[in-house]
Amino acid sequence: MAKLNTILSFVVGFLSCFLAIYSLSFLSLEQPLQVGGFKQFTSLPESSSPGDWISRQNIDVYSDKIVINVENPSISNYASSGSMRPVLDADHNGIRIVPKSADQISVGDIITFLRDNDLIVHRVVEKGQDEFGVYFITKGDNNLQSDGKVYFQDIKYVTIGVLY
Numbered sequence: 024m025a026k027l028n029t030i031l032s033f034v035v036g037f038l039s040c041f042l043a044i045y046s047l048s049f050l051s052l053e054q055p056l057q058v059g060g061f062k063q064f065t066s067l068p069e070s071s072s073p074g075d076w077i078s079r080q081n082i083d084v085y086s087d088k089i090v091i092n093v094e095n096p097s098i099s100n101y102a103s104s105g106s107m108r109p110v111l112d113a114d115h116n117g118i119r120i121v122p123k124s125a126d127q128i129s130v131g132d133i134i135t136f137l138r139d140n141d142l143i144v145h146r147v148v149e150k151g152q153d154e155f156g157v158y159f160i161t162k163g164d165n166n167l168q169s170d171g172k173v174y175f176q177d178i179k180y181v182t183i184g185v186l187y
Contacts, residue, residue, distance in 0.1 A: 071131030071148070076120070076183035093183065096120055099135070099144075106163025107133070107144060111185060118184035125157035125175040134161065135180040136173045144182070145170060 076093070083090040096118050103113035111117065111133070119135065122128055128147060135144045148169060149160035158172040 071129075071146075073132045073146075073182070074129045076181070091118065091184065093118070093120060096183075097180070099180065099182070101144060104163075106166050107146070108165055110164060111144060111182075116186040117182045118186070119180035119182050122175075122178060122181050125159075128159065128175075128178070128181060133182040134159065134173070134178050135182070136161070136177045137179060138170070138173075138177070142179065143170065 077091055081092040083092065097120075099117040099119045101107070101111045101113060101115055101117065105112075122134075128134060128150070130147050130150055132147045133144060134147060135142050137143075143161070145161040145163045145166075147159045148162045151158055151160070153172075156174060158174050159178070160169050160171065161173050162169040
Protein backbone atom coordinates (compact mmCIF):
# COMPACT_ATOMS: atom_id res chain seq x y z
CA MET A 24 0.00 0.00 0.00
CA ALA A 25 2.83 2.41 0.85
CA LYS A 26 4.42 1.67 -2.53
CA LEU A 27 1.14 2.49 -4.32
CA ASN A 28 0.82 5.77 -2.39
CA THR A 29 4.39 6.71 -3.36
CA ILE A 30 3.72 6.01 -7.03
CA LEU A 31 0.44 7.96 -6.96
CA SER A 32 2.17 10.89 -5.23
CA PHE A 33 4.88 10.88 -7.88
CA VAL A 34 2.36 10.80 -10.76
CA VAL A 35 0.22 13.58 -9.25
CA GLY A 36 3.33 15.71 -8.59
CA PHE A 37 4.64 15.13 -12.12
CA LEU A 38 1.32 16.04 -13.73
CA SER A 39 0.94 19.12 -11.51
CA CYS A 40 4.41 20.32 -12.47
CA PHE A 41 3.73 19.69 -16.16
CA LEU A 42 0.42 21.59 -16.02
CA ALA A 43 2.00 24.50 -14.13
CA ILE A 44 4.80 24.87 -16.70
CA TYR A 45 2.35 24.52 -19.58
CA SER A 46 0.05 27.15 -18.04
CA LEU A 47 2.90 29.60 -17.51
CA SER A 48 3.78 29.45 -21.20
CA PHE A 49 0.35 30.97 -21.92
CA LEU A 50 0.34 33.44 -19.03
CA SER A 51 -0.52 36.43 -21.20
CA LEU A 52 -3.25 34.60 -23.16
CA GLU A 53 -6.56 33.50 -21.76
CA GLN A 54 -7.41 30.09 -23.18
CA PRO A 55 -10.95 28.70 -23.22
CA LEU A 56 -11.07 25.21 -21.77
CA GLN A 57 -11.54 22.57 -24.44
CA VAL A 58 -11.45 18.86 -23.84
CA GLY A 59 -11.42 16.52 -26.81
CA GLY A 60 -12.16 19.36 -29.21
CA PHE A 61 -15.58 20.09 -27.72
CA LYS A 62 -16.69 23.44 -26.33
CA GLN A 63 -17.47 23.18 -22.63
CA PHE A 64 -20.57 24.54 -20.91
CA THR A 65 -22.47 25.41 -24.08
CA SER A 66 -24.51 23.74 -26.74
CA LEU A 67 -24.42 26.68 -29.15
CA PRO A 68 -23.27 26.00 -32.70
CA GLU A 69 -19.86 27.31 -33.74
CA SER A 70 -20.02 30.85 -35.12
CA SER A 71 -17.47 33.22 -36.54
CA SER A 72 -15.85 35.73 -34.25
CA PRO A 73 -16.34 39.45 -34.79
CA GLY A 74 -13.65 41.39 -36.64
CA ASP A 75 -10.84 43.15 -34.79
CA TRP A 76 -12.28 46.64 -34.60
CA ILE A 77 -10.05 47.87 -31.77
CA SER A 78 -6.32 47.37 -32.15
CA ARG A 79 -4.13 47.07 -29.04
CA GLN A 80 -2.44 50.37 -29.87
CA ASN A 81 -5.82 52.11 -29.39
CA ILE A 82 -6.20 50.87 -25.82
CA ASP A 83 -4.56 52.83 -23.00
CA VAL A 84 -4.43 51.15 -19.59
CA TYR A 85 -3.98 53.27 -16.46
CA SER A 86 -4.09 52.36 -12.78
CA ASP A 87 -7.61 53.80 -12.42
CA LYS A 88 -9.15 53.45 -15.89
CA ILE A 89 -8.96 52.00 -19.36
CA VAL A 90 -9.35 54.29 -22.36
CA ILE A 91 -10.42 52.86 -25.70
CA ASN A 92 -9.69 55.28 -28.51
CA VAL A 93 -12.28 54.84 -31.27
CA GLU A 94 -13.93 57.37 -33.52
CA ASN A 95 -17.55 58.34 -32.71
CA PRO A 96 -18.47 55.57 -30.26
CA SER A 97 -21.77 55.27 -28.45
CA ILE A 98 -23.03 52.95 -25.72
CA SER A 99 -25.87 50.54 -26.28
CA ASN A 100 -27.87 48.26 -24.03
CA TYR A 101 -30.00 45.35 -25.03
CA ALA A 102 -33.47 43.93 -24.65
CA SER A 103 -33.87 40.62 -22.90
CA SER A 104 -34.95 38.74 -26.03
CA GLY A 105 -32.52 35.86 -25.55
CA SER A 106 -31.61 35.71 -29.23
CA MET A 107 -27.96 36.65 -28.62
CA ARG A 108 -27.35 34.98 -25.25
CA PRO A 109 -24.83 34.55 -23.73
CA VAL A 110 -22.92 37.23 -25.66
CA LEU A 111 -25.56 39.96 -25.31
CA ASP A 112 -28.33 40.18 -22.76
CA ALA A 113 -30.20 42.72 -20.66
CA ASP A 114 -27.89 44.77 -18.41
CA HIS A 115 -24.92 44.32 -20.77
CA ASN A 116 -23.44 47.45 -22.29
CA GLY A 117 -22.12 47.49 -25.81
CA ILE A 118 -19.65 49.81 -27.47
CA ARG A 119 -20.86 50.56 -30.97
CA ILE A 120 -19.91 52.67 -33.96
CA VAL A 121 -21.61 53.67 -37.19
CA PRO A 122 -19.91 51.80 -40.06
CA LYS A 123 -18.75 53.93 -42.96
CA SER A 124 -19.03 51.27 -45.66
CA ALA A 125 -20.15 47.70 -46.27
CA ASP A 126 -16.48 46.75 -46.73
CA GLN A 127 -15.89 47.29 -43.00
CA ILE A 128 -18.42 44.64 -41.99
CA SER A 129 -17.41 40.97 -41.97
CA VAL A 130 -18.97 37.63 -41.19
CA GLY A 131 -18.95 37.28 -37.41
CA ASP A 132 -19.59 40.96 -36.69
CA ILE A 133 -22.60 41.89 -34.58
CA ILE A 134 -24.69 44.57 -36.25
CA THR A 135 -27.75 46.61 -35.37
CA PHE A 136 -30.17 47.07 -38.24
CA LEU A 137 -33.60 48.54 -38.76
CA ARG A 138 -36.44 46.17 -39.68
CA ASP A 139 -40.12 47.16 -39.46
CA ASN A 140 -39.27 50.13 -37.19
CA ASP A 141 -37.44 47.82 -34.76
CA LEU A 142 -33.72 47.81 -34.06
CA ILE A 143 -32.46 44.22 -34.33
CA VAL A 144 -29.04 43.17 -33.00
CA HIS A 145 -27.75 39.95 -34.61
CA ARG A 146 -24.56 38.38 -35.92
CA VAL A 147 -23.57 38.44 -39.61
CA VAL A 148 -23.41 34.82 -40.79
CA GLU A 149 -22.99 35.47 -44.53
CA LYS A 150 -22.05 38.33 -46.80
CA GLY A 151 -22.88 38.55 -50.50
CA GLN A 152 -23.88 40.79 -53.37
CA ASP A 153 -26.93 40.83 -55.61
CA GLU A 154 -28.54 43.28 -58.05
CA PHE A 155 -29.36 45.62 -55.12
CA GLY A 156 -25.83 45.72 -53.71
CA VAL A 157 -23.96 44.19 -50.79
CA TYR A 158 -26.16 42.29 -48.39
CA PHE A 159 -25.65 40.54 -45.08
CA ILE A 160 -27.46 37.49 -43.78
CA THR A 161 -27.87 37.81 -40.02
CA LYS A 162 -29.04 35.46 -37.30
CA GLY A 163 -29.33 35.58 -33.55
CA ASP A 164 -26.85 33.17 -31.96
CA ASN A 165 -29.79 31.31 -30.37
CA ASN A 166 -32.14 31.52 -33.33
CA LEU A 167 -32.67 28.61 -35.69
CA GLN A 168 -33.50 30.74 -38.73
CA SER A 169 -31.75 33.69 -40.29
CA ASP A 170 -33.27 37.13 -40.70
CA GLY A 171 -32.83 37.10 -44.47
CA LYS A 172 -30.97 39.79 -46.38
CA VAL A 173 -30.00 43.05 -44.69
CA TYR A 174 -28.62 45.80 -46.90
CA PHE A 175 -26.03 48.33 -45.81
CA GLN A 176 -28.46 51.24 -45.82
CA ASP A 177 -30.45 49.49 -43.05
CA ILE A 178 -27.41 48.98 -40.80
CA LYS A 179 -27.20 51.51 -37.99
CA TYR A 180 -24.30 50.21 -35.86
CA VAL A 181 -21.60 47.60 -35.46
CA THR A 182 -20.94 46.36 -31.93
CA ILE A 183 -17.17 46.57 -31.37
CA GLY A 184 -17.09 45.64 -27.69
CA VAL A 185 -19.25 44.35 -24.87
CA LEU A 186 -18.91 45.29 -21.20
CA TYR A 187 -20.26 42.83 -18.62
